[in-house]
Amino acid sequence: MKRxxxxxxxxxxxxxxxxxxxxxxxxxxxxxxxxxGGDVTxxxxxxxxxxxxMMKKGWIREILSGEPGQERRRLYQLTDAGREILRxxxxxxxxxxxxxxxx
Amino acid sequence: xxxxxxxxxxxxxxxNYEKEIEDLNKASEKGWQLVKGGLLASRFKKDPxxxxxxxxxxxxxxxMARYIETFREQGWEYVNSTFNGWHYLRKLYDPSLPxxxxxxxxxxxSLREMNGRWARLGLALGIVAGVAALxxxxxxxxxxxxxxxxxxxxxxxxxxxxxxGWFIMRDPDKSxxxxxxxxxxAVFLAAILLGGTASIALAANRVSLQxxxxxxxxxxxxxxxxxxDFEVKYPDFYYVDLTVEAEKPVDFAILNEKDxxxxxxxxxxxxxxxxxxxxxxxxxxxxxxxxxxxxxEFGIG
Numbered sequence: 001m002k003r004x005x006x007x008x009x010x011x012x013x014x015x016x017x018x019x020x021x022x023x024x025x026x027x028x029x030x031x032x033x034x035x036x037g038g039d040v041t042x043x044x045x046x047x048x049x050x051x052x053x054m055m056k057k058g059w060i061r062e063i064l065s066g067e068p069g070q071e072r073r074r075l076y077q078l079t080d081a082g083r084e085i086l087r088x089x090x091x092x093x094x095x096x097x098x099x100x101x102x103x
Numbered sequence: 104x105x106x107x108x109x110x111x112x113x114x115x116x117x118x119n120y121e122k123e124i125e126d127l128n129k130a131s132e133k134g135w136q137l138v139k140g141g142l143l144a145s146r147f148k149k150d151p152x153x154x155x156x157x158x159x160x161x162x163x164x165x166x167m168a169r170y171i172e173t174f175r176e177q178g179w180e181y182v183n184s185t186f187n188g189w190h191y192l193r194k195l196y197d198p199s200l201p202x203x204x205x206x207x208x209x210x211x212x213s214l215r216e217m218n219g220r221w222a223r224l225g226l227a228l229g230i231v232a233g234v235a236a237l238x239x240x241x242x243x244x245x246x247x248x249x250x251x252x253x254x255x256x257x258x259x260x261x262x263x264x265x266x267x268g269w270f271i272m273r274d275p276d277k278s279x280x281x282x283x284x285x286x287x288x289a290v291f292l293a294a295i296l297l298g299g300t301a302s303i304a305l306a307a308n309r310v311s312l313q314x315x316x317x318x319x320x321x322x323x324x325x326x327x328x329x330x331x332d333f334e335v336k337y338p339d340f341y342y343v344d345l346t347v348e349a350e351k352p353v354d355f356a357i358l359n360e361k362d363x364x365x366x367x368x369x370x371x372x373x374x375x376x377x378x379x380x381x382x383x384x385x386x387x388x389x390x391x392x393x394x395x396x397x398x399x400e401f402g403i404g
């Protein structure tokens with residue numbers, strides 16, 4: 001497997017927050033803050049840039065919410081390629097942690 | 104209630120956008136709310152009842168609806184965009200929120216990306232201006248003329264300013280340069296504009312003459328022929344190309360208003376290119392006399 005570039009914190013958390021299902025930008029932001037205990041926040045400029053870039057790379061895609069009253073709401077969904085990238089990153093992070101424990 | 108508006112003519116360089124944001128926040132505190140941000144002028148509405156925090160973004164937006172929605176989700180209101188790709192955003196100020204709530208770029212990478220987008224433009228423009236300055240520099244050395252020197256100077260300064268902007272913007276930490284240089288920028292732009300107009304006007308007012316006289320078949324002599332008149336509107340260096348081929352020596356001269364020659368020859372065969380002469384303002388006349396069988400080519404520019 002070819003080694004990919006480490007993800008930035010924002011990219012990593014966005015992918016992570018989509019692992020269990022589609023979500024909108026605000027949902028991703030809230031979930032990230034909750035998961036990281038407030039350490040990581042994703043501002044709107046960072047969010048727009050990161051989601052745009054990841055859509056171009058084919059890691060996530062845009063879908064419209066089917067929920068009543070929110071039909072037009074934009075949701076982001078992980079693609080298979082995105083899931084692969086996230087898996088790779090988690091494996092990389094795990095290996096780094098294991099290495100730390102070995103030393 | 105009829106709204107009270109004002110237009111502010113304050114300019115900021117791209118690498119000083121943080122200073123602009125700071126000034127927008129201060130204006131908001133004083134009751135002036137930005138309604139339309141611009142490159143040269145910004146429009147404000149008087150509303151002392153609210154207080155906003157402003158932010159600026161630089162990018163090409165490929166999905167405006169998604170952009171506005173992404174910002175609205177976190178309480179940001181999209182204000183407007185300038186034609187050159189800067190976007191103004193504002194969020195109602197809530198003192199209970201931490202400072203981070205008013206940041207739109209929350210990691211180093213995305214801030215670096217934004218600054219990098221402008222830095223690339225600044226570098227490209229700086230290089231184009233620099234190469235153009237170099238070409239004009241060579242031209243200026245080969246043929247010194249005021250309009251060329253003026254354009255060279257403007258391009259060199261423009262290139263230096265743009266490359267300095269690139270240097271500041273390429274590193275997000277260096278962009279934390281909050282010293283306003285709006286006045287300097289205004290003077291700089293005015294100088295570029297004035298200088299550019301002046302050089303175009305001067306170049307347009309220069310004389311450029313290409314002319315030729317052939318009389319190989321004429322067997323009767325021509326004596327003192329008045330050939331062409333031209334006017335020099337401002338003193339500058341001119342460059343003369345002259346070729347003379349004749350059976351007998353030809354008198355050729357450029358005469359000023361007092362009929363004094365500023366350039367003259369008396370030759371059967373003569374050739375010069377780019378001969379530099381300084382011509383003061385005034386009217387000039389080309390005059391020559393030849394007896395028979397001659398060819399004279401003359402150019403000045």
